[in-house]
Amino acid sequence: MIHRQQVSGVTYAFDGLVEVMAKATPLRSGDQLAGCAAESDGERAAAGWVLADLPLEVFLNEEIVPYDTDEVTRLIIDGHDRSAFSAISHLTVGGLRDWLMEMAAHDHGAEHLAAVAPGLTPEMVAAVSKIMRNQDLIAVSAAVQVTTAFRTTIGTHGTLATRLQPNHPTDDPRGIAAAVLDGLLLGCGDAVIGINPATDSPQATADLLHLLDAIRTRYDIPAQSCVLSHITTTLGLVEAGAPVDLVFQSIAGTEGANAAFGVNLQLLREGNEAVRSLGRGTVGDNVMYLETGQGSALSSGTHLGVGGAPVDQQTLETRAYAVARDLRPLLVNTVVGFIGPEYLYDGKQIIRAGLEDHFCGKLLGLPMGVDVCYTNHAEADQNDMDSLLTLLAAARVPFVIAVPGADDVMLGYQSLSFHDVLTTRRTLGLRPAPEFDAWLRRVGIVDDAGRLTPFDPTTSPLRSLASAVAP
Amino acid sequence: MTSNSPVGQDFWDELRRTTQARIGLGRTGTALPTRRVLELAGAHAAARDAVHIPLDVERLAAQVREIGIGEPVLATSRASSRDEYLRRPDLGRQPAPGTDIPESGADIGLVLADGLSPTALDRHGAALLAELVSWLRDRYTLAPPIIATQARVGLGDHLGAAARVRTLLVIIGERPGLSVSDSLGIYLTHLPRPGRTDADRNCISNIHPPDGLGYARAAQVAAGLVEGARALGRSGVDLKDRSRTEALGPPSGSEPGIQPGHSPRRR
Incomplete structure (x- = not known):
């Protein structure tokens, strides 16, 4: 169907x-x-203009990625909740934006937003985000309440949690333990202590899992650990009895892009069930950790939709959230600036995409975090990260990623420092996840007001956290 | 208050021997101390300069000429500016219209490509090439070297095919990190032609003496891979580096420099 629209005397047509x-x-x-x-x-x-005038019903009747050849589309369409949709089924995309902004200003907005979430498809959410300004995305995100739990509770009002990312170029256990200690002393690690391993070898992954589990149990830290290996590696280690808290996987918004990651829906569900059945959570049973990022489908050449036309990367990214939603994950985050300037060129594009991904994920009911980050060949710097972190915290992002001094020495890119998170928590009055916050107070790292104390690691039991690790 | 007091320094100095990560930085209030902020900004500036300062082609050509394997051939990709190169990796993999590479039919083709760090090629390119030549020239015929700008690894497939070389070595500037902005990689492709993928290549990365892999060691590994590729009839995932003789090497991934793919990735 050809859509036509005039702007300033010029008529544009869209097929x-x-x-x-x-x-x-x-x-x-x-x-x-x-x-x-x-x-x-x-x-x-x-x-x-054309998009704003489209009825939401269009997204249930017109395909973007073909139903017959893509299991993500089938998941979206077959799993659509008509009764949840009924409250907004009369709206256009523009009407949905107005309704969302009304909910953002409504005393019971969170309940109404949660009630319609199963009736929204990723394509509807992506569509409305495209006609929303950054301020709109922040206001609505802040009104959505999503909480998940394992040993800590993520997404509670007034909290900002962190993935402590202690990566090391050679997976050296002492180096990783040193970075874990650094993060804990700066109040980070409450969402997960999660390592990107330098290798996907099962033995190396198992060694790291045992390392993190030993640290956690020794110091009685209410936290979950994760080694971000491929799901098949993790499943093998579950079989072998390794201490697996969470199962990690990168996912994307087309069947082809997921195949390029070596996964499909069936495998993801199996992984989820296998790890959930271990019953290692104490305050909840959400066991999946998923990463996404705009551009992943294009980078594997799996971004085409109906008629072979390229689908925009933000719509495809939002479709990945349908995959995530199906798995009731503990954590999801976009790696927004990681994939490179050929997908998001500069600070402006990274900030916009970070706000979009957070909004779309949350509106679909996900515990949506963000790796606020950039690479050295993007037109971005720490100032852009400061801006994005502050905007996301205002939008009540459940968690962000933090690494020592903002410098990931394994993946070769910059994320946030532990200090950045501390400063933003202080500026906006946010606290760590409640269980972890209580541990920080018990150990004496923070006081009752949430301020860091002059804690001296050399006179505390934590002193031996890094040195006690078997090399 | 600041917790970066001298008391804790020995403690952190000891831990810093286990990782290059920026641990134990101290704090002022909740923030990084001024010195640490300036250090990070300085490292980022060096990385950005490594990406953006163009290669001095004339200077490199003069150094390459000295090595004595023929007059260097200059080539560039379809990316006409650094901005376009960064936005359009596809253009960086295709030769500019009118690119004229002489046919050589040699065993080995050598391409010096600026990649994401012209600085790396500027610092290490000629010396690494000289070492490679000394390992290869007695056993194989070598085509005249090519210096390629605004180049991605895949550009070599076109250049190598045009030169009709059997095995191609692309020496290319790697994406700069904060701690290292002048690292080179060598990508080996046997029977190069357009359409080859990363699965068809072998990579030796992290070449930046004195901290990274040295020229001689990199050249030795490359020579071993050339020999293996010629015997196997192909390069890529089936071709393994057998230049290391240790019966029990370090855990996989801990050997700096020799990797199946390119930069570390998320899974």
Whole structure:
């Protein structure tokens, strides 16, 4: 179907839903690389008008990625909750934005937003985000309440949790333990202590799992650990009896992109069940940790939709959240600036994408965190990360990733420092996850007001955390 | 208050021997101390400069000429600026229109590519090439070297095919990190032609003496891979580095420099 729209005396035509979605998307390099971005600001504005006037019903009747050839589409359509949708089924995309902004200002907004979540498809959510400004994305995200739990509770009002990411280029256990200690002393690690291993070898992964589990049990830290190996590696280690708290996997929004990650829905569900059945959680049983990121489908050439047309990367990213939603994860985060400038070129694009991903994930009911990050070949720096972190914290992001001094010496990119998180918690009056916060007070790292004390690790039992590790 | 007092320094100095990570930085209030903020900004500036300062092609060509394997051939990709190179990796993999590479039919082709760190090529390119040549010249015929700018690894497939070389070695500047901004990688592709993928290549990375892999060691590994690729008839995942003789090597992944793919990735 051809949609036409006039802006400033020029008539623009769009051939079908895929093109309208792509061209209404705020500018980003990945859509330019895929060849689906608007050619001009005028064309983008026109596509926004067309999109705003589309009834939400369109997304249930018109495909973006074909149902017959893509299991993610089948998951979305077959799992759609008509009764939850009924409250908003009369709306257009523009009408949905108005309704969301009303909910953001409503005393019982959180309940209404949670009630419609199962009736929203990723494509509806992606569509409305494209016509929302950054402020809109923040306001609505802040009104959504999502909590999950394992040994800590994630997403409680007034908290900002962290994944402590103690990566090491050679997986050296002492080096990793040193980075864990550094993060704990700065109040981080409450979402997960999660290592990206330098190798996917089962033995190395098992060694790291035992290392983290030994630290956790020795100091009685209410936290969960994760070694971010491939799900098949983790499942093998569950069989072998390794102390697996969470099962990790990168996921994407098309069947093909998931295949490029070596996974499908069946495998993800099996992994989820296998680890949940271990029953290692104390305050909850959410056991999956998932990562996503705009551009992952394009990078594996699996980004095409109906008629072979390229689908914009933000719509595909949002479809990954349908995969995540099916798994009731403890944590999901976008690795927003990690994938490189060919997908998100500069600080402006990274900030926009981070706010979109957080909004879309949360609105679909996910515990949506963000790796606030960039690579050295992107036009971005720590100032952009400061801005994005502050905006996300205002939007009540459940967790962010933090590494020593913002410098990940294994993956070769910059994320947030532990200090960045501390400063933002202080500025906005946020606390760590409650169970972890209680531990920090018990050990004496923070006082009752949540301020860091002049804690001296050399005179505390934590002194031996790093040195006691068997090499 | 600050907790980066001298009392804790010995403690952290000891731990810092186990990791390059920026641990034990101290704090002022909740923030990083000024010195640490400036250190991070300085490292980032060096990494950005490594990406953006263009290769001095004339200087490199003069150094390469000295090595004595023929007059260097200059090539560039379809990416016409650094900005376009960063946005459009596809253009960086294709030769600019009118690129003219002489046919050589040699056993080995050598491409010096700026990649994401022209600085790395500037610092280490000629010396690494000289070492490679000394390992290879007695056993194989070598094509005249090619210096390629705004280049991705895949550009070598076009250049190697045009030169009709059997095995291609692309020496390329790797994506700069904060601690290292001048690291080179060598990508080996046997029977290069457009359409080859990363699965068809072998990579030796992290070449940046004195801290990273040295020139001689890298060249030795490359020579072993060339020999293996010629025997096997292909490069890539089936071709293993057998230059290491240790019966029990360090845990996989801890050997700096010799990797199946390129940069570390998330899974």
